Amino acid sequence: MQHALRFVDVVKTYGGKRALDGLTFDVPTGGITGFVGPNGAGKTTTFSVVSGFLTQDEGALEILGLPAFDPWKHRGRLGVLPQDAELSDRHTPLELLTHLARLQGMGGRDAAREASRVVDVVRLSERGSSRIASLSHGMRRRVAVASALLGSPELVLLDEPMAGLDPLQAKSLREALAELRGRQTLVVSSHNLDELERFCDHVVMIDQGRCLRQGPIGAVTGQQELVQWWLAGPPPLDALAAALPDHSFTFADGVLAQRAPSGADLDAASLVLMGALVSAGVAVRAVRRGKGLEHQFLEDAAR
Amino acid sequence: MSSLRDILLVGRFEVLRAVRTWRAMALFLLYGIAYGGASYLAVMILHALENQVAKQLMVATTTKPGALLDKLVESEMFAEIVVAATGNEALVEMVKDVPPLAIFGMWLGLLLIPFFAASSAAECIAIDMGNRALRFEALRTGRLEILLGRFVGQLALTGVATFLALGVVWSVGTLFMVGHTPFSLALWLLTLTSRAWWFSIPFAGLGVAASAITTSPAWARVMAIGATGASWIALGFARYFEGGDYGILADVMLQLLPQGWMRMLWEPGLGWLPAALVMVALGLAMAGVGHARFASRDL
Numbered sequence: 001m002q003h004a005l006r007f008v009d010v011v012k013t014y015g016g017k018r019a020l021d022g023l024t025f026d027v028p029t030g031g032i033t034g035f036v037g038p039n040g041a042g043k044t045t046t047f048s049v050v051s052g053f054l055t056q057d058e059g060a061l062e063i064l065g066l067p068a069f070d071p072w073k074h075r076g077r078l079g080v081l082p083q084d085a086e087l088s089d090r091h092t093p094l095e096l097l098t099h100l101a102r103l104q105g106m107g108g109r110d111a112a113r114e115a116s117r118v119v120d121v122v123r124l125s126e127r128g129s130s131r132i133a134s135l136s137h138g139m140r141r142r143v144a145v146a147s148a149l150l151g152s153p154e155l156v157l158l159d160e161p162m163a164g165l166d167p168l169q170a171k172s173l174r175e176a177l178a179e180l181r182g183r184q185t186l187v188v189s190s191h192n193l194d195e196l197e198r199f200c201d202h203v204v205m206i207d208q209g210r211c212l213r214q215g216p217i218g219a220v221t222g223q224q225e226l227v228q229w230w231l232a233g234p235p236p237l238d239a240l241a242a243a244l245p246d247h248s249f250t251f252a253d254g255v256l257a258q259r260a261p262s263g264a265d266l267d268a269a270s271l272v273l274m275g276a277l278v279s280a281g282v283a284v285r286a287v288r289r290g291k292g293l294e295h296q297f298l299e300d301a302a303r
Numbered sequence: 304m305s306s307l308r309d310i311l312l313v314g315r316f317e318v319l320r321a322v323r324t325w326r327a328m329a330l331f332l333l334y335g336i337a338y339g340g341a342s343y344l345a346v347m348i349l350h351a352l353e354n355q356v357a358k359q360l361m362v363a364t365t366t367k368p369g370a371l372l373d374k375l376v377e378s379e380m381f382a383e384i385v386v387a388a389t390g391n392e393a394l395v396e397m398v399k400d401v402p403p404l405a406i407f408g409m410w411l412g413l414l415l416i417p418f419f420a421a422s423s424a425a426e427c428i429a430i431d432m433g434n435r436a437l438r439f440e441a442l443r444t445g446r447l448e449i450l451l452g453r454f455v456g457q458l459a460l461t462g463v464a465t466f467l468a469l470g471v472v473w474s475v476g477t478l479f480m481v482g483h484t485p486f487s488l489a490l491w492l493l494t495l496t497s498r499a500w501w502f503s504i505p506f507a508g509l510g511v512a513a514s515a516i517t518t519s520p521a522w523a524r525v526m527a528i529g530a531t532g533a534s535w536i537a538l539g540f541a542r543y544f545e546g547g548d549y550g551i552l553a554d555v556m557l558q559l560l561p562q563g564w565m566r567m568l569w570e571p572g573l574g575w576l577p578a579a580l581v582m583v584a585l586g587l588a589m590a591g592v593g594h595a596r597f598a599s600r601d602l
Contacts, residue, residue: 053438053602072305075443085435088316090323096439099316103309103443147439 003062004029004155004185005050010059012045012209019045020056021209027155027187027202032177034196034203034217035189036297042209043189044083047159051080064155076104079148083159089133093119093143096132101150118146121179123172138169145173149180156180158188162195174199197221197293205297212300221290227266228291229256229273232283239276244269254285309444313452317427318459330423330464337415338408338468342475345407349375349480356380369482372403389569397571402483404476405491408469412499413565416465417531420503424457424510425527426520428593432602433518441602450594454511454586461507465500469493498568501579504586505561506531512593538562561585 005027012020020042027033037043048054049061052069063069064077088096097115098108106114119128122142127135132143141164148156161177162170178199180186190196196203203220205212213220229235235256240249247269248259258273260266266289277284291299321327350368356378357364357371365371375381381403382395388410428450431437440449469492477485506527513526541556541563557563567578 048601051438051442053441055599055601071441071443071445078442080438080442082435082438085438087439088320088436090320095319099312100439100443102312103440105305 002029003027004064005187006062007046008060008062010046010049010056010061012042012049012054012056018209020049020059022059023206023209023211025204025206025211025214027185027204029185030182031201032181032186032188032199034193034200034293035187035206036193036196036203036293037189037206038191038301041207043206044159045209046206047080047082047157047187047189050157051078051082053082076151077154079150079153079156081144081148081156081158081161083163085144087132087140087143089140090131092129092131093124093135093146094128096143097146097150100147104151106151114150115146118149119143121149121176122146123176138165141165142169142173145177152184155185156187158186160189160191162190162192170195193294193297194292203293205300207301213296217293218290221293221296223290224264224266225260225262226290227258227260227270228288229258229277229284230254230286230288231256231277232285233281235282236276236280239280240273243272243276306445306448309448310452310455313440313444313449314455314459317453317456321456321460326423326426327460327463330419330460331467333419334464334468335471337419338411339471339475341411341415342404342407342472343479345404345411346475346479349403352380352384367481369480372482376403389566391566391569394569394571401491401495402476402488404472404480404483405488405495408472408492408496409499409569412465412468412496413502413568416461416499416503417506417534417561418528419464420457420461421506421510421513421527421531422524423460424454424507425513425524427453427457427511428514428597429517429520429523430514433520435602437602446598447594450511450515450590450597453514454508454590457507457511458504458586461503462500465497465503469496472496498575498579501582502561502565502568504582505589506586508586508589508593511590515593515597534560534562559585 003026007023007025010020010023011018023042023046035043035046045054049056050063050069052071061068063074066073069078094112094115097118098111101111101114102108116125116128119125122145124139124142124146127139132140135143141161145158145161148158158177161173165173174195177186177188188196188200197217200217202215203217204214205220218224231254235249235251237249237251246261246264250257258269260269274284346368353368353371353375354364356375360374362374376399385395385406386392388406428437437449473485473489473492476483476488509530510527513523513530514520516526517523537556538560541553541560544550544553545557547553561582564578564581568575570578
């Protein structure tokens with residue numbers, strides 16, 4: 001299966017407002033896909049349609065090769081962290097997760113073992129037997145993430161998994177999820193684009209219920225075409241153009257933008273460029289490949 | 304098979320959750336207080352009736368409730384009370400062997416349990432739709448299984464509450480009344496009053512249906528209690544028009560209303576079992592009405 005998830009012209013309307021307005025995108029199998037968009041872009045609606053919580057008005061979707069969500073066919077294959085869904089707080093994480101694992105079809109002992117495993121994955125083992133009511137917001141969020149990982153589903157949708165987590169918790173969760181790369185397909189929505197850029201292999205950008213752009217993160221942010229150099233002084237533009245004639249250079253606000261032709265060897269070019277800068281006595285303060293996800297998103301959203 | 308397993312899993316979780324919150328405790332307290340208070344009142348009323356019968360028979364009155372029970376149950380006045388309470392004249396002879404408190408327990412159950420069961424069940428789904436906790440289960444099983452699981456859970460809770468209420472009535476009867484042995488009272492309470500649990504099934508179904516229609520637990524409760532009250536009013540109309548100009552309509556209503564089967568629930572032996580099965584069917588039908596909306600709604 002090439003695509004774990006596919007949306008084709010999906011429309012969902014709430015009271016006359018189109019939350020999804022002909023949304024079309026694919027999520028490739030394997031890897032981690034960032035699902036990016038501002039508030040109200042339709043991210044949570046998209047996840048809810050995939051999960052069967054909402055039914056689309058128009059369009060088609062394909063989830064793990066099957067049309068539309070069916071709990072009997074998808075349970076255990078699709079894991080979802082719903083946004084803002086409260087946990088039954090009178091139970092312990094282990095009790096709740098065991099119950100959910102049993103609903104996925106596991107026997108009692110297997111379910112208990114699986115609950116312990118996912119609690120461990122989200123680094124919450126020491127609080128697995130505490131009442132959920134006694135856990136902090138961040139810990140509850142991790143329990144909810146653990147529920148999405150029960151049974152190692154092929155496709156996992158995480159709606160704002162880092163929301164409300166402190167930096168340490170977010171880092172810990174990010175690392176835990178990164179370990180799943182290659183084994184499961186993860187789709188992660190977040191407002192934190194820098195975080196997604198470091199974490200994801202693929203990105204889908206949406207706004208106002210439509211897909212703005214999608215593709216491998218390097219391609220979307222132009223990592224093969226653009227290098228930005230933060231310099232201490234003006235660069236020798238003529239020397240750079242002579243040294244790298246296929247590349248184009250612009251300099252503004254202390255930033256040198258180097259645009260490379262398709263298929264250029266950027267590593268080799270960087271050595272040439274740095275040599276020219278050193279010869280001109282210009283110090284390099286920072287370097288970044290591509291525009292950055294946030295920059296690209298803002299550019300696309302403004303169109 | 305998998306569907307039945309999921310229903311039982313959801314039902315079990317519903318019971319566990321209720322037991323750990325104020326909901327189950329409140330339900331049990333409600334039943335206990337209502338049954339305890341009402342049965343104590345019943346003891347006092349029986350005592351007053353006993354003394355009234357004693358005066359009519361010109362025998363000595365008693366200070367101990369139950370001491371003249373045998374004379375009371377033989378009296379015309381008691382027969383009239385039984386007929387008024389059960390609507391079944393054939394029961395007068397049968398109940399002569401039954402402790403009056405057990406009869407009262409069932410009568411009270413038939414009166415109260417519909418409201419308690421409907422009210423309790425009314426929040427079982429609505430509350431989880433409101434806070435979206437339902438989504439965790441909805442990802443893993445069908446909505447019908449969720450609805451029926453919650454229904455089964457509510458029936459289990461009502462069963463426990465009814466059983467505890469029997470214990471309260473038995474305690475009141477044993478502590479404050481003579482004229483029956485604790486064993487016979489317990490036996491008759493189990494035999495008769497437990498039938499009230501069957502009567503709770505359609506009303507629990509009604510509560511579950513209301514709960515599946517709205518995300519507001521308060522509104523679900525208003526709907527469930529309102530519909531339960533309306534069913535009693537409808538019973539009044541059906542009884543009024545029974546055999547009259549609108550007799551056919553009244554007959555249909557009596558078939559569809561759980562209360563229309565109450566008289567059969569009083570039947571001795573196994574005669575009450577058909578009514579119990581009708582209660583199950585009506586309960587499922589009520590829950591089915593809720594499912595019609597729940598199956599396709601956005602969660």
